[in-house]
Amino acid sequence: MAACGDYIRKEFPTIDDDLYQYVEGILDSSRDDFEDGEEVYEAIGEVLHEVADKPEKEVRKICKRLLAILKGIPDGGLDVVNDKRNNGVNKVLNAPVNLGAMAATLQDQVEDIKSIWVTTRDDGSKVDAKKLEKAEAKLQQKLEKRVGDSGAVNRNVNASMALETASASQMTSKKDSRMEGKGGVNRTQDIRIENFDVAYGDRVLLQGADLTLAFGRRYGLVGRNGLGKTTLLRMISSKQLRIPSHVRVLHVEQEVASDDTSALHSVLECDHERSELLSREADLQHALEEGGGDSIGEELARVYEAMRLAEVDKAPAKASAILSGLGFSVERQSWPTKSFSGGWRMRLALARALFSRPDLLLLDEPTNMLDIKAILWLEKYLQSWPTTLLVVSHDRNFLDTVPTDILYLKAQKIEAYRGNYDQFSRTKGERERNQQREFEAQQAKRAHVQEFIDRFRYNANRASSVQSKIKMLEKLPELKPMEKEGEVTLRFPEVEALSPPILQLNEVSFRWDNSRNDIAFLFSGVNLTATLQSRICIVGENGAGKTTLLKIITGKLSPTRGTVHLHRNLKFGYFSQHHVDQLDMSVCPVELLQNHFPGKPMEEYRRMLGSFGVSGDLALQTINSLSGGQKSRVALALMCAAMPNFLVLDEPTNHLDIESIEALGKALEAYQGGVILVSHDERLIRMVCQELWVCGEGGVRCIEGGFDEYRRIIEKELEAQKS
Structure with a gap:
């Protein structure tokens, strides 16, 4: 990225540090995804226009050069890469074309030539919301001066700045507080968080909830999108929910820093005990060479014994095996971390966590950044994880393979189930059926007793019986019917057959x-x-x-x-990994479809969204307020509104x-x-x-x-x- 940074500074000498870091972050995180200069322009062009008053043609040329630097392609090399018509041929099957004849009359035949190739492209904004969010606090005032209220960048800024922050509160006993104040006399590695609340802005996610994590167990945290699973992990890792101070917690959330440290050394240096022993050994060796006495030799012997017990010599092989399992070849393990994209640096963060083995490891969707081979390796590796694991995942096979327990987040509470996801699913179904049967039996009993009361309420001979029945009704526990979660249904449009x-x-x-x-x-x-x-x-x-x-x-x-x-x-209907991030976050789903496909009645837009489970109030909420899964369903609805016949x-x-x-x-x-x-x-x-x-x-x-x-x-x- 150094070359890109130098080029940006050269072309835009007046760019301030905040905008420079934002642009550099977008380029760094998406370097593997950019295919041509047009996509780079879509991602950062608007910001560059506001930095300096350059014509659009010149900014597009700069973006093309930035792509060449990212891909390591020399000047002029992209002319061939980006020239899609010279880079192979896409021919329509039943429409043979004489390209030579058409080229001779290019000016007159331009529209016919265009029709030969599929030249659709994604016009959505490529501004990375996650990267942008990191810079919002510092960029807000400066960007407001540069971009009007209707600007795409400003809309993203305003949308993300409007997001509330999460908070947590917790009841703790005086006994636990005294023990913690004395330095943690109780050294148990089990974690109990009782009677706690978690909120996100004005919305309560958890209320009066309890969470128990037994040491050595592997927990899968599941529940619908938007209920607070990721927020709960952050509350635990930030210690906003109190856990024993001696418990080491590691949350794999931030990617590894981009610097000159090699991937292997980046993993090794997270073992602080090993680093301290090696440093102490080097100091003592130097002192011994300078003529140190017997005391130096004795201390060096003690350090060697500590290194043997800590298996310092085996650490590089262990770190290398973890990196290899996560997809890093032996050659790549020696590369500096700055040479990796954001996704690969997230893999490095996961490798560091697995190598350091904290008392409580928190993982949020770890399989999202991995291919199938790495996922299978991770599943086997975590099956023998020695400490406590709490993982949020949507991968059904991963949840069937790794967890020993499932924590189910529903109705602002956490329900604990023994076993993997398959066992949880069966147990939950049986528990819900039993709850419904118990409720229906009680309702039948209430109706029968109420019928007796109504029948003999004014009968003096039955007065005592009626009063007894009334008291019995009052003492019955109040049971609630089983509340079923709304079923998610998706429907793709019907298409006509093609020969x-x-x-x-x-x-x-x-x-x-x-x-x-x-x-x-x-x-x-x-x-x-x-x-x-x-x-x-x-x-x-x-x-x-x-x-x-x-x-x-x-x-x-x-x-x-x-x-x-x-x-x-x-x-074609093409759904890319970035479609969700490219949605206009400032409008509601109905407006989004209306902007892309104008002229249809409102009921038609609602029908399109309803086919993907975005109905009722959801269709009228700003997209920024929807959960990740709901945004994905909006993106699918937008893709299918064009009536594709091949997905x-x-x-x-x-x-x-x-x-x-x-x-x-x-x-x-x-x-x-x-x-x-x-x-x-x-x-x-x-x-x-x-x-x-x-x-x-x-x-x-x-x-x-x-x-x-x-x-x-x-x-x-x-x-x-x-x-």
Whole structure:
């Protein structure tokens, strides 16, 4: 990023530090996702325009150069990468075209030539809300001077500044307070947080709740989106909820700092005891060489013994094994942390946490940043986790594999269940049925007694019996009916059948800089087909080219070699990982659809949103106030409003809760169009996909046997890696 920073300073010498850090953060966090200069311009162009009064053409040129610096491509190299018409050919199947003849009359034929290629692009803002949020406190006053109330940046600033902060309160006994004040006489590693409240602004998330975490148990925290799972983890890690001071807590939330420290050393340095012993050993060795006496030698011997007990010599191998399991090759482990994108630095943060082994480890959606191979490794690693683990996850298979207990957040309380998610689901269902039966039995009894009272209320001979029955009714405990959570339903639009062939990739190859022969192909010689009946999942390690392949299929990128044949009536619906962040947060879902597809009646917009579970008041709330899963469903509704007949989904489950993922799987099964998705959610893949395309080793191959065969291949690789 140093080169990018220098270039920005050179082109915009008047940029202040806050805006500079914001722009640098956007570029750093999204470097792997930018495919062309246009996407860079969409992400930071508005901010750059406000820094200096430069023409749009010049700012676009600067953004293109920034992309070249990020990708390590020399000047001029991007001309080939960005020229989609020169970078391979996308031909329509049943419309043969003589390109030479059309080129001769280019001026007259320009519209016909345009129709050959799929040239749709995502026009949503690429301002990263998470990155922007970090800079809000310092940027607010300065940005207000630069951007009007209607500006996209200012809307995001105002929206995020409007967010309330979380708070917590807790009742503690005098006994516990005295013990803590004496230095924690009770050294138990168990954690009990009783009778506590958690609020987010004016909204109460938890009230009078209790939480018990037994040492050595692994807890999965589950519940619908927006109920406060992430907020609870933050309250615990920030000590706003009181836990024993001797319990070491680590919350994996922030990515590792970007500096010159190597990935391996970054993991090793989080073991403070090891660092202190090595430092002390070096000091004593130096003192001994300077002629130190017997006392120095004796102390050095004690340090060596402490190092042996702490297994200092085994630490590098242990740290390397953790990094390898999370996808860092031996070569990458020596790279400086500043060379990694934000997602990889989050993996480093997870590796540091696993290596340091705190008394209480808090993980929030750890599988979101991992590919399937890394997820399988993490599942096995956490099964033998020696301390206490509290994890929030939407990955059903992960929750069936890792937790020993499930904590269910519902109705501002936390219910504890023994066993994994599958056992929790069965136990919860039985508990709810019993509760409903008990309520119905009591209601029947109340009705029977009330009937007796009403019948003999004015009968003097039965007065004592009536009074007895009235007292009995008053003493009955007040039971409540079982409140069922609203079921999430998703429905994709109906589509008309198309005669095959629909989509074909013939000898497709791709590399980022086609002007240089020394740049390796990301993949080559790819031959694949898909129909409207296809249910395909693209899998592979991060960086293997899954998202790039999707963009080639949809026409956002063109192949370096080979051709992509598309049916002339094929219409893609593309859902990228960034669609949720690119929504206009300042409007409500109805307004969002109205802005993108004007001219329809209000009932039509509500019907579109209702197909994805965004109904009632939700459709009229500002998008900024919705939970992550609700925003994802709005993004899906926006995508489907264009009536696509082939869905291309890149990690659609990242913001969805378990119930929404189940609903998505059912909706994709019922959808009449084609489906290609990239996902690491094993349950969704098993529900939907009939075919797997595996990216890796410079190619894309279709494997027989589905996900079971792919999992067998990965487990075999992990065993070989371990040995």
